[in-house]
Amino acid sequence: VTNRGAIDLYRSHCRARQPYWLQLLERLVNQDSGAGDSPGISEAAELVRLELVKLGFDITSMPVGEPETPLLIARNKVASSAVVPRIAMLGHVDTVFPRGTATERPFKLDADCAYGPGVADMKGGIVVMLGMLDALRESGVLEALMVTVVINGDEESGSVGSRSSIEGVARQSDLSLVFEPGRPDGSFVVERRGLQRYRLEVKGRAAHTGVDPQRGASAIDALSRKVLALHELTDPSRNLTVSVGVMRGGSRPNVIADHAVAEVDVRVADMDTYTWVSEAIIEIAGREDVPGTTGSAALYAERPPMSRDDRIESLGGLYGDCAVAFGEEFRMTATGGGSDGNFTGALGIPTLDGLGPVGDGYHSSREFVRIETLESRMAISAAVMGIVSETGLPWTEAGIQPRQAPAGAER
Numbered sequence: 001v002t003n004r005g006a007i008d009l010y011r012s013h014c015r016a017r018q019p020y021w022l023q024l025l026e027r028l029v030n031q032d033s034g035a036g037d038s039p040g041i042s043e044a045a046e047l048v049r050l051e052l053v054k055l056g057f058d059i060t061s062m063p064v065g066e067p068e069t070p071l072l073i074a075r076n077k078v079a080s081s082a083v084v085p086r087i088a089m090l091g092h093v094d095t096v097f098p099r100g101t102a103t104e105r106p107f108k109l110d111a112d113c114a115y116g117p118g119v120a121d122m123k124g125g126i127v128v129m130l131g132m133l134d135a136l137r138e139s140g141v142l143e144a145l146m147v148t149v150v151i152n153g154d155e156e157s158g159s160v161g162s163r164s165s166i167e168g169v170a171r172q173s174d175l176s177l178v179f180e181p182g183r184p185d186g187s188f189v190v191e192r193r194g195l196q197r198y199r200l201e202v203k204g205r206a207a208h209t210g211v212d213p214q215r216g217a218s219a220i221d222a223l224s225r226k227v228l229a230l231h232e233l234t235d236p237s238r239n240l241t242v243s244v245g246v247m248r249g250g251s252r253p254n255v256i257a258d259h260a261v262a263e264v265d266v267r268v269a270d271m272d273t274y275t276w277v278s279e280a281i282i283e284i285a286g287r288e289d290v291p292g293t294t295g296s297a298a299l300y301a302e303r304p305p306m307s308r309d310d311r312i313e314s315l316g317g318l319y320g321d322c323a324v325a326f327g328e329e330f331r332m333t334a335t336g337g338g339s340d341g342n343f344t345g346a347l348g349i350p351t352l353d354g355l356g357p358v359g360d361g362y363h364s365s366r367e368f369v370r371i372e373t374l375e376s377r378m379a380i381s382a383a384v385m386g387i388v389s390e391t392g393l394p395w396t397e398a399g400i401q402p403r404q405a406p407a408g409a410e411r
């Protein structure tokens with residue numbers, strides 16, 4: 001299937017533009033945009049918006065969530081109203097690094113690698129996405145695809161404000177591509193565990209420990225029993241982890257605690273367990289472990305699991321063909337970490353993730369990307385999209401018809 005000449009063309013285009021993309025990556029990395037830092041996230045999003053303008057996209061920008069962060073939804077211009085594959089491409093500009101990090105350890109390049117906060121996750125991923133779109137535009141292929149780029153700024157906080165828009169775009173797409181960094185071994189990501197986060201609150205009754213302890217009901221005692229029960233839900237055979245990462249309560253040593261709270265993080269591989277564990281946690285939270293106490297659990301962030309999809313296996317075949325041309329292997333893997341791909345995958349939209357550059361140390365001060373993978377990942381995705389623009393998505397050949405683009409193709 002693979003057209004070797006086309007791949008070489010994409011590669012040489014991406015190579016020629018590499019200095020430009022490295023400069024953009026430097027500007028993005030040196031703009032702090034830590035989770036919740038609205039002004040910094042807005043600045044970073046603006047850099048991306050300007051690039052999308054250059055690529056000829058129509059962009060809407062709206063503030064979402066609390067604190068407000070910008071959400072960009074950008075659509076390309078499609079040549080005709082013919083049947084065109086509809087592809088969602090996802091990226092986030094926020095990082096896990098607080099303001100000041102970029103000053104402390106700014107973007108740095110050596111012969112092979114680039115370093116700095118968010119250089120892989122996922123400012124490098126966004127640069128790969130933009131470079132790929134640029135290569136497709138340059139070769140006249142972009143207008144044969146219906147691309148919707150979604151850039152959010154609240155991914156590291158659970159995408160609470162952007163989730164419904166991401167899902168809305170996904171529902172109108174045939175394929176979702178997520179430009180999170182590739183795994184350190186170069187693998188693309190086709191499975192991600194789901195996530196649930198709960199705030200557990202227990203109320204008891206305060207009393208003086210010396211004078212009338214029998215009138216008290218210890219929220220700390222009750223919460224401790226709940227924590228033990230929660231941790232017992234962890235089951236490696238089901239790929240389920242339940243962990244209380246934060247616990248607080250009480251006021252003074254001589255007062256029986258009238259309140260206690262905990263934050264619970266749940267990682268889960270499949271939808272059945274996702275539902276089951278949620279019910280179990282709510283039941284444990286509500287138990288009266290200690291007479292006179294009451295408890296409750298509030299779910300404040302969640303990402304359903306993203307499972308392996310047969311259609312992605314067939315797209316993987318195309319990726320494999322194109323990756324080989326770059327001397328790379330195409331491998332698909334599962335990871336415990338979540339991304340916005342969880343939302344699109346859970347809707348049944350074929351989702352391929354980890355399309356960004358390859359490095360290591362994500363979410364740490366060791367974070368880096370291998371520079372050559374910026375270029376190869378741009379060109380590999382461009383080559384696959386080139387094939388898809390001509391032949392449709394692989395599973396449409398197997399009997400699923402691509403849907404009609406709206407008349408005029410102005411969306």
Ligand SMILES: [Zn+2]
Pocket residue numbers: 092121122155180339
């Ligand atoms: Zn990320």
